Amino acid sequence: MDINKSSFDSLPNEIFLEIFLWVKAFNDHDGDNHFHPPACASLSQVSTHWRRLALADRRLWVNWPRYGSAAHWTAFCYDRSFGALLNLHHIIDGHANAAVKQARIVAFFQMARARSVLIRFDLLERGSDAEGHFPAARALGLFESVLSTALHLRHLHLENVWTVHPKPRVNQYPFQASMPLTLIELSLVGFVATFPQDAQFHSLCILKIQDASAWCHVDEMVQFLANMPNLEELVYSYDDNPENRAGNNNIPPVVNQAISQTHPSRCVTLPRLKRLELSGGFKSGALLLIYSNFAAQVDLHLGADEIYTQGEEHMDLYWEALQSHFADAMAAGHSYDxxxxNNRIISPDMTRQTSPSSTLPTSLSLALPIYCFRNVQGGRVIPASCALYLTLPVLAGGSELHVTHTVNHDLFLAMFPTLPALRILVLKQHATKELTSSELAKCAQIFPALEILRLTDFDCDEGVEPARREKMSDVIAGKVVQALRLCFNFDCTTTWRRIEFERFRYGEHIAERIRSEPSLKEFNANVQITCTDCTM
Incomplete structure (x- = not known):
C-alpha cells in the first residue's frame, strides 16, 4: 500500500509527538543502550518538520549521559532536556575519557532533577582504576548522594555487572537519611546491602535483589519486608553455592539460612503484592516464601531450585507454606486443567482452562529443584523435588500434562507422585525418551486414569552419526515395543485407549512394529495407534 507523504505530514503535531514518545517508551522498556544515540535521534532526522517537533519536546531527550561513540549526544540531551525530570545513567568502568568525565560531573550536579538513576559498576578487575580511584567506592558514593538529593526520584538501580567476591558493600548510612517519598523501585544487583531496622520504604512498590544480599539472617529479612507495606513486585535471587566462597576469609559470611526461632511461618503480610519471582539457591528463596503472606492470586515464579546442602526442614516448611497459600483453592476444589x-519448569496452560479457577494465580511457574552434588554437572532431580509441587491438589488435579525436554535431560517422569486425574500425557522432543525408560513401567501407579499417550516433535536422527541413521528406525521401534511390552506385562495399560505419534520421525514404522508385535496382540485390541505428519 502506498502512503501519500503529504497527507501523512499533514497529521496533527500531537499525533507525531505521541509516536515519538511511544518509540522512546518502547526503547526504555527494552533497556536504553547508552552507547547508542537516543531513541528519537533517527526520527528527528527524517524531515525538517519531524526535527522541529522532536527538538521542541524536552521529554524525548532526558536519557543521558551517553557513552562510547554516542558520547557527543550528552551535551545535546543536556541542552534539550533543560527543566525536565531526568533518567541518569552512570557507568563506572575505569576507562573514562575527558568528555565522559565532564558528562559525569554535569549529571552529578543535575541529580536533584533525577526521576530515574542507574549506577553501573562495570569493571572486572578489583582495586583502583586508571584514575587512581576505587570504582566500587565511587559507585557507592554516588548512591548516597542520590538518596539525599534526588527529591523526585522514582527508580533507583545499583548494579555490579561482574560477579566478584567479596561483593562491594552498601552500608547503613545511605538508608538512614530520609528516603525520597517518591521512590517506587529499588534494584540492587551484585552488592551486599545492610539496612537499619528502622529504614522505612513505605512508597516502595518494586524491589529487585539479584546476585546480592540485603539481610544476614531470616529475622532481619522479616523486619526488612515488614517495612514495605505497599510492595507490589518482589524479585529475589541469591547464590547458595558454598564453593563460591570457599577458601577466602575476606568474603562476607554467607547469609544464615537457618529457620527462625522467633517468627512463625507466613508472618509478614504483603497486602499489595502482585508478583513474586525467586531464583538461585533453593534455601534462600524458600525462606522468603515461608515467612511471607500474600494473596492467592499473586503471580508466582518460583525458580529458586539449586540445593547444595541438606534441606529437608526447609522443603517441609516450604511445602506447608504452599499448602496454606493455596488453601482457598483447595477448599473450593479448584485446580489447573x-x-x-518444560525442562523442569512447571506452568499451567491458562488458555485451555475450562474449570473454575478464580482462586488460582493466572501466571505461575515452578522449577523442580535439583540437588547439586559435588562433581555432578547441572545437578539432579530426585523424587522429593517432584513431590514438592506435584502433590499439591491444585496441580495434582490436572487432566492433561505436556512434558518437553528441548535437549538431552535427566529422565524424571518415573519419580512423579500419583496424578489421579491425568487422562492425557504428551511427551515432546527428547521427553519421548521417557517412554523407553524401563522406569515408566511404574506408570500404572503414577497415572492410574491415563487414556491417551501422545509422542510429538521428535527427530530420532538428531545428533546421530550419518553412518548409524539407517538403523535408527529399527532401534527406536525396538525400544518402544520393549517399553510397551513391559508396561503391558505390569498391567499399566488397562485404561489406555490411544497412542498418537505426531511429527515423529519414523512414526509410521514404529506404529507398524507395534501393530505386528505378537506379544502385544491383546494390547492392540484395546489401544488404537495413530500417526499424524510422521515419516516411515
Missing part, C-alpha cells in the same frame, strides 16, 4: 513441564 492442563500443565506443562
Amino acid at each position: 492442563v500443565l506443562t513441564i
Whole structure:
C-alpha cells in the first residue's frame, strides 16, 4: 500500500509527538543502550518538520549521559532536556575519557532533577582504576548522594555487572537519611546491602535483589519486608553455592539460612503484592516464601531450585507454606486443567482452562529443584523435588500434562507422585525418551486414569552419526515395543485407549512394529495407534 507523504505530514503535531514518545517508551522498556544515540535521534532526522517537533519536546531527550561513540549526544540531551525530570545513567568502568568525565560531573550536579538513576559498576578487575580511584567506592558514593538529593526520584538501580567476591558493600548510612517519598523501585544487583531496622520504604512498590544480599539472617529479612507495606513486585535471587566462597576469609559470611526461632511461618503480610519471582539457591528463596503472606492470586515464579546442602526442614516448611497459600483453592476444589513441564519448569496452560479457577494465580511457574552434588554437572532431580509441587491438589488435579525436554535431560517422569486425574500425557522432543525408560513401567501407579499417550516433535536422527541413521528406525521401534511390552506385562495399560505419534520421525514404522508385535496382540485390541505428519 502506498502512503501519500503529504497527507501523512499533514497529521496533527500531537499525533507525531505521541509516536515519538511511544518509540522512546518502547526503547526504555527494552533497556536504553547508552552507547547508542537516543531513541528519537533517527526520527528527528527524517524531515525538517519531524526535527522541529522532536527538538521542541524536552521529554524525548532526558536519557543521558551517553557513552562510547554516542558520547557527543550528552551535551545535546543536556541542552534539550533543560527543566525536565531526568533518567541518569552512570557507568563506572575505569576507562573514562575527558568528555565522559565532564558528562559525569554535569549529571552529578543535575541529580536533584533525577526521576530515574542507574549506577553501573562495570569493571572486572578489583582495586583502583586508571584514575587512581576505587570504582566500587565511587559507585557507592554516588548512591548516597542520590538518596539525599534526588527529591523526585522514582527508580533507583545499583548494579555490579561482574560477579566478584567479596561483593562491594552498601552500608547503613545511605538508608538512614530520609528516603525520597517518591521512590517506587529499588534494584540492587551484585552488592551486599545492610539496612537499619528502622529504614522505612513505605512508597516502595518494586524491589529487585539479584546476585546480592540485603539481610544476614531470616529475622532481619522479616523486619526488612515488614517495612514495605505497599510492595507490589518482589524479585529475589541469591547464590547458595558454598564453593563460591570457599577458601577466602575476606568474603562476607554467607547469609544464615537457618529457620527462625522467633517468627512463625507466613508472618509478614504483603497486602499489595502482585508478583513474586525467586531464583538461585533453593534455601534462600524458600525462606522468603515461608515467612511471607500474600494473596492467592499473586503471580508466582518460583525458580529458586539449586540445593547444595541438606534441606529437608526447609522443603517441609516450604511445602506447608504452599499448602496454606493455596488453601482457598483447595477448599473450593479448584485446580489447573492442563500443565506443562518444560525442562523442569512447571506452568499451567491458562488458555485451555475450562474449570473454575478464580482462586488460582493466572501466571505461575515452578522449577523442580535439583540437588547439586559435588562433581555432578547441572545437578539432579530426585523424587522429593517432584513431590514438592506435584502433590499439591491444585496441580495434582490436572487432566492433561505436556512434558518437553528441548535437549538431552535427566529422565524424571518415573519419580512423579500419583496424578489421579491425568487422562492425557504428551511427551515432546527428547521427553519421548521417557517412554523407553524401563522406569515408566511404574506408570500404572503414577497415572492410574491415563487414556491417551501422545509422542510429538521428535527427530530420532538428531545428533546421530550419518553412518548409524539407517538403523535408527529399527532401534527406536525396538525400544518402544520393549517399553510397551513391559508396561503391558505390569498391567499399566488397562485404561489406555490411544497412542498418537505426531511429527515423529519414523512414526509410521514404529506404529507398524507395534501393530505386528505378537506379544502385544491383546494390547492392540484395546489401544488404537495413530500417526499424524510422521515419516516411515
